Amino acid sequence: MNAALRLSLSSLRGHGRRFAGTFFAVFLGVAFLAGTLVMGDTLRAGFDTMFGEATEGTDAVVRSANVITTPGESQGVRAPVGTALVETIERVPGVAAAAPDIQGAGQLVGSDGRPVGGQGPPTLAGNWIGDPKLNAYRLAEGRAPSKSGEVVVNRGAAKKGRLKIGDTTVLRTPDPVRVTIVGLATFGGEDGMAQVTFTGMTRADAEKYLTAKPGEATGIRVRAGPGVGQEELVSALTPVLPKGVEAITGQESAQENTDMISSRFLTLFTTLLLVFSGIALLVATFSIHNTFAIVVAQRTRENALLRALGASRRQVTASTLAEASAVAVTASAAGIAGGTGIAAGLQALFPAIGFPFPEGGLVISGLSVLLPFCVGVVVCLGSALLPAARAGRTAPLAALRETAVDESGASRTRAAVGGGLAALSVGVTLTGVLLTPSLWLAGLGAVLALASFVVLGPVASSAAVRVLGAPLDRLRGVTGSLARRNALRSPGRTAATAGALMIGVAVVSLFTVFGASLKATMDRTVSHSFAGDVAVSTPSFGAGGSGLSPRLAPALARQPAVEHAVGLGRGVAEVDGEGRALTVTDPVTLGEVFDLGHVRGSLGGLGTDGIAITRQEAARRHLDTGDTTRLTFTDGRRVNFTVRAVYGRSELVGDYVITRAAWAPHRTQDADTLVAVAFEDGVSTADGKAVVRKVAERYGSPEVQTRDEYARSSAAGIDMMLTLVYALLALAVLIALLGIANTLTLAIHERTRELGLLRAVGQTRAQLRAMVRWESVLVAAFGTAGGLALGAFLGWVLVEASDGASDSSFAFALPPLRLAVVALVGLAAGALAGLRPARRAARLDVLRAIATE
């Protein structure tokens, strides 16, 4: 074995504890990364199997070829196909069976009166296909619906709504339909297609409630006869299909469904997790670098002796790097094992919390092992590189010097470089935010800001610790003063230790600030553009359930207490070849309940060929009142519309408004997303709200909210996201905490004699513990303060850049309470990190400490 390797191995054996922190930092980061990858693969494979099984018997799907996709939607809207086509298809040679597939939105109401689902995944309803091979759902219990009002629901939905066979409940389509559950179904062997709920009804019911008119279906499922392949079937079908209708194989259809789930849910999910494991590993970099820097500093004499005895620079560097490799490899390997364990645990946990995790073993691909392993090793070795190089540079003379304590300070160059970076980042950011709004420039500025914080850290740490620690002298006397000065001893080390926490806190506060700004934006949106008294709405987060009955608004308008009630429905069309969402409503009274800003032209006379557009869209398309524009609907029809009004504000109303009469020929299943109600003068909000609620009860009891409640609930999804983000960031903060603890432990080791002296001259154990704890809190306070400042700045940049770069305007908000909580958590983390090192320091044997050479 070569000398360098032998040295590093013996040193690892001797001082294994020192690397415990490094080990855990790498371990946690790698485990998170590997867990994410394994879980992503497993989920994807599970969904593949599930869809494969569920659609096994479907060999081809016939559907409209026209699809209109609006921005921000992964799945386009298709026109229906005529059910009459089924007979034509059945006559095609090679076809064994064909069945219309009618799909729409249908939200069940649970036994407690609350709607089932609707906050995320879609709530679907459709016809129950009699041919079990063509039906994606299998009957698990009970029977198929045979007469109007009977339904089969998927088992997951039944469980969530506490519904059982024989129960009678309401299905919102969105008009309430009384239904009796006669059977429970499974999808691909699971309780459901993830969290999607499904209600299967008779074909007649489905046509009645889910389509605009009878004789239409979303698609037609076709089964091939014996010996006929899927491709063959599709080629046989294609000639008999009318124009605008296409046939695809069952496999393609299954793949589309899987892709949809992947893009809607899995990709988002795994990307989010990968970003956070990246942050965790970035934080880990600081901790690892710091550990090695300290270890190398402590070993100066030893390394110098080696150099004096004839070891080359390379040998000394190699010995440190070998140590780092050993830690990196073990920690990464352990991390992969841990990550696989996490994935297995989640697989077991998901069904328990009502999320049907597709069955099947864990899918561990080469990539999900190799990537985290390489990342772990690279992060660990990369962080140890500089300290190792420094170890190699040790002068042989250093062996003769007294101290072996790292007192690395802040050089003038560092201050200059950091200052330059900071100035550059501010310049670039301000340009990107204020002068020429660009997310790229703002992003570059943000990265530069981060870099300048890291470079300036040691320069700032002295000043910051002095300021932050000033009250300690008075509060805690000599104990506090000693803690403060210990934190000041090695500005470079303090900065690196605090740097890990700083990144964590910065990301937390960035999200906090951005979340608060989004909420403020929504609040402003509602208060600016909602002029009604109460709103009846569906959950704003996710698919929104089945929406609101289009008959609700007219029913409300008939109430004596109500002056105006306007429902906003949703339609899609291509405007000049681009998919756009249309708002289908009653434009005449629209202005009474929504603030549309300045209106040119008149919303009163849109008729069936008039359209109203926002100023922004009008400008973009060079349209003005009196001009015509062509809309293409999903049914393939092209209609010319005349712009009759141009309005200023679009937040709630959308960019294009047409009348219900204009939409009617092209409609599918109708639903409103929002009904705005204005009361007659003299009607109190409480009275009016009661009236509206009473009417709404007849339409499936959607939520009735005052303006403020509506604004608040619009922002509820943001809080949910923030909670998730906080949970994920806890990992980064934990790694930072380990870093602080590790640095302190190493520092205490360095100061053994000093601590011994303090104890000898009368420092009590309690005082010693307090001293170490306060040092930890001070370092954490520095990191937290830096993180808060950086996070708030980056949050501002993000908000302003989004404001400048997108059409909708963003509000910037600093939530003082939440940020105070973040600060407190940072300080508490510091106190927590100091606990163990403090206890260890206090256990120190005085005599041995002062005798230590």
Next chain:
Amino acid sequence: MTTATARPDAARVVDAVKVYGTGDTAVRALDGVSVGFPAGRFTAIMGPSGSGKSTLMHCAAGLDTLTSGSAYIGDTELGALDDRRLTLLRRDRIGFVFQAFNLIPTLTVAENIALPMDLAGTKGSRAWTDALVDVVGLRDRLHHRPSELSGGQQQRVAVARAFASEPDVVFADEPTGNLDSRSGQEVLGLLGRAVRRMDRTVVMVTHDPVAAAHADEVVFLADGRLVDRMENPTADKVLDRMKAFDGKGAPV
């Protein structure tokens, strides 16, 4: 100075036994030592390496515990005290000067001197501290850090710190071991002056006959036993006495 016995002992050990290790590897560092260190006197503990002189000092000062026997500071029996009370006793009633590394590098000279009082949260006597600073001659260095002082200056600060809280007894463990002879003389002179002019008590462990000659009395230890005492020592007398240990390994 034969009147010394009239005064009570500032510190003493009775039948002190200290055993390190167990079984075959057990070493009796102290083997039944009884000795008193009278108040107002400068006592030196001498003996060859491994004679147990440092162990005796550590046990007498409450830094280490005896295997059997008892140690007293004034009338306080140290064996009866828990770690906290022992710490407070060291803080309030004992001063220390070690061979090296006596000062906290982050504190200034003035802060180092005041450290025991600051730890106790008391102010101490301002006049006394002031007088001390003048005696050790460091008035112009009060706001310097230890790293800016020479080794001799650092030890003088350590001496000032040891006396600052007016302790019953100051223990010095080879205080001149790391110094050149001139600086060593200064430090020893300081210790001697503190005893004679300010009526303090000093117990010093040393292996240097010249250092021991500054004391009022020298006690000799060999193989963990008290073997001799010498009043009014001189360097030559001590050297002769030490030579007697050499080769024989046992007292006369």
